Amino acid sequence: MALRLSAFLLLLFACVPAGAAADAQAGHYRVVGYATDWNATDARTLDRIDTLIFAFAHVEQGRVVLPDGALPRLERVLALKRGKPSLQVTIAVGGWGAGGFSEAAATADGRERFAQSAAQLVASHGADGLDVDWEYPGHHESGIASSPADRGNFTLLLKALRQALDRESGKDGRHYAISIAVADGPFVDGIDIAAVAPVVDWFNLMTYDFVNRMTPTTGHHTGLYRSPLAPADARSGDAAVRQFIAAGVPPGKLLLGAAFYGREFDDVQAAHDGVYQAYGHYQGEHPWPQLKRDYIGRKGFVRHWDAKAMAPWLWNPRTRAFISYDDPQSIAAKAAYVKAQRLGGIMYWEQTQDPQGELVDAIWQGLR
Template sequence: MESLSRHFVIGLFAILVSACTAAAHAASPYRVVGYATDWTTQQAAALENIDALIFAFAKVEGNDVALPGDAPERLAKLVALKRAKPALQVVIAVGGWGAGGFSEAAATAQGREAFARSAAQLVKAHGADGIDVDWEYPGRSDAGIAASAADRANFTALLKALRAALDASAGEERHYTLSIAAAEGSFAEGIDIAAVEPYLDWFNLMTYDFVNSTTPTTGHHAGVYPSSLAPSGARSVDGAVREYLAAGVPSRKLLIGAAFYGREFGEVTPSHDGLYQRYERYVTEHSWPEIKRDYLGRNGFVQHHDAKAQASWSWNARTRSFVTYDDPASIAAKAAYVKAHGLGGIMYWEQRHDPEGELVEAVRSGLR
């Protein structure tokens, strides 16, 4: 009997701890939102730390929003998670880098209506909770997609039509969310930020890829602030947030981005341990498990942290290789920034790059 009582107390304590953890998450004013192309049982531990998953990606086909290939099956895995966590939101992202069709669909009232109607139908048919528009980017053809000077006004009109269609489909009993993936600086010139804000529940600021295969030097690809070594006008989380706040976006609608992957550069000029130096070759991207396994104090790499930029990198002096990434330390700095500026939370790309949920836990822990 004494053993049974002890087991009962232990079990009750575990239930109370679990309930308190869930209550703390529910009461948190900050959101953790992750993009996900798929879901595996290996990722189950991360679920308790996530408020919303954004499925990547639906595409624009003609003027309609549709799920290509095996996307319906992958989306269904995310929606099924709501059985284990009813409060979880599952949002369908449309687009992504290199995904076209937006400029053409948004160019006419008929095209916008078809886009909006089909997107709302898709949400309802698959038991999802909203739409995230990932047009990268209005007015720009960098990704090999069609672009027009009219995209700026048409983007606003498209979101207005989409907001109306989602509201009509949801009825009075619920609310379907509408968000966008957005960047800053020249990437935001094709958006009338103040005009689109009323239609959106939040902005996913893609505060990563600040350096990549197209930039002339290495650097922090997801730094909170500019490094002291960065050139004038260098991109940063702080710069992006300030631009959107100045445009009139309420701080709570801004979610800053964390990168669950890093970028490697080769044959780098060795000054300053490779930081903001010229390179001969862009190598590739690495997921967080790869970074931990091969680049954190391993294989000749030495880890560094830039206190001013609040960003980490690894440098191999022998091979002249440079890797930039987010890690638990830089994510903690982003969480502190969110709380200091009253932002809405943190979003990240993407779930498969953090299969054990270590970085998701760092996000949630930092936002507590």
Template sequence: MPSRRSRFLPALLALLALPACALATPSAAAGRHYRVVAYDTAQQPIAADDVGRIDTLIFAFAQVVDGRVVLAPAARERLRQRIALKATHPGLKVMVSVGGWSAGGFSEAAATAAGRQRFADSAAALLADTHADGLDVDWEYPGHHESGIASSPEDRTHFTALLGMLRATLDRTGHGKHYLLSIAAADGLFVDGIDIAAVAPSLDWFNLMTYDFCNAMTPTTCNHTGLHASKLAPADARTLARAVRQFLAAGVPPRKLVPGVAFYGREFAEVVPAHDGLFQRYGHYQGGHDWPQLKADFIDRNGYVRYWDAQADAPYLWNAATRRFISYDDPQSIAAKAAFVKAEHLGGLMYWEQGSDPDGELLGAIWRDLQ
């Protein structure tokens, strides 16, 4: 009979031959960190508990004026207050987002090499002056003019060049500090003006705006921030999962994808009553409701009944008497999204926006479910 040592020696040698990543898998998986990224337009202070649950706060918005990234004096003061939070939360990163829906100037600034350098230089100067940690570019959208901004067929090429110029300029002016660079990106047809594979190397991550899948511009209701497709959804319906697959197929590393959660709902009126209003035509768009208002006035209140779309992993409200429909995110749908992020090894979750959840209930759900 072989000795105890000789029996275990082959197993030991095999273990030592494994790559380091294989040996570290259990502990690495347990210690994997997922980003919690907050867009912030709020006027009020952020509660200390909330700050402790946020990795990156994206302050919105700077604008493009005469080809330069500028921040108004009042906004600068609010940004200063946000950056001051880092004194008690040193791990917090604070970025500045430039743009937003209907904010123009991008196509014109990106059209020439000189314009791109002017944009990049002004962005770098703003970050250095305010002590912010990076820039988020929210151009909605390259090659598109639905928001009323100028666009060009050349935006796709120019956007790649603009982000490359930004990355190079931020690296050159950072003096050893790595400035973060991200973009807010939509999916489906709204991203055809971006060469996803070409811009990915310049970015730390993509903030995927996986919400507003239906709004005042769409013909029917839907799960406006649904994780998966409802059984009632058309074949081309937009979902978080389909957005992620679109970017993965373009070659983006999973850890660079941070899909979004909506801290608000969208309401539609005069909705065709079939299927409790889900994926039905409507008379007019009624408006948006932040999470506190949804809880106080709508969820199982005043004739609005909560339903759960198990296939889409999304809640919705239907008022049969008034024929009004509301789509939104809640802790249950957030848990499903967090599980999807973990299963797909994505970078984390982002949300719009901080002021829509003043008590931190939905943020708490994101933070808890990503642990």
């Protein structure tokens, strides 16, 4: 679908309750960011954000708990609510390589233990909800336990969590939100999307990491559309959105993901300036400030733009290094897509990787 960058009515960024799905029909698009801490040097960034999701709590012996050292970081994020009362702060449990979900979800007692401990954690710290980041039901690529029964048990786990949070709501009158972090493509076969959709307030689409150390070629790790050079089964933001809508998710519950970091591949085959080429080794990740300081237009790296994928990349012809990332131009394209598709907004990973707020600004301006 061609993107139309037409003028939209000026959108008011008054924050909606955490439990309410983004009302794209009414013109509000949410800006939701994961935050491992808060160290932004420019306080105005906070004015652009609706929800911060603190990462991460873990599942230990079936209970949702904060790991050692997490509490001070969570408290710094929660403290932001004093300066901006409309800010919502939720707590994410899980993350890549974080297990315990399959075991907890396998029995009614386990689901209740998970749900009760999660609700108590949220309410006792004055947070606004829980983000479930099980990567992924029915999959063990990250080294966690999995089972074919995860698909049904995931739905039951979320229903138990909804009931536990609603019991807390009965005590204080608040609505506590549930969101889930989800990937597209083959990673959704372990989720009954149609059954889950009514239970959760919104879906955080992790439309990034499409290429990584586990994939055989370089490529756009957070491309909006499939590049002409990509294989037919290549993942993209648009393909993810279409997959979830086809499965029954209301568009307003879908938040498109943006990446505040790049992925570097070295010893890359030189054809097409390194795009979708075999590589020798995966070098690692670079946060946005490092990309600007050390790579974009520096040390032989040349920025390119894929007008089909709506994605930038860096190519160093001398060292044959390739970097895929999001920048203000690709984020503007994603924002236009969100508005055209009437999605709920944009989610990003991760707040500390944009300390000056440049990429958050791009999201906010694009959704206006």
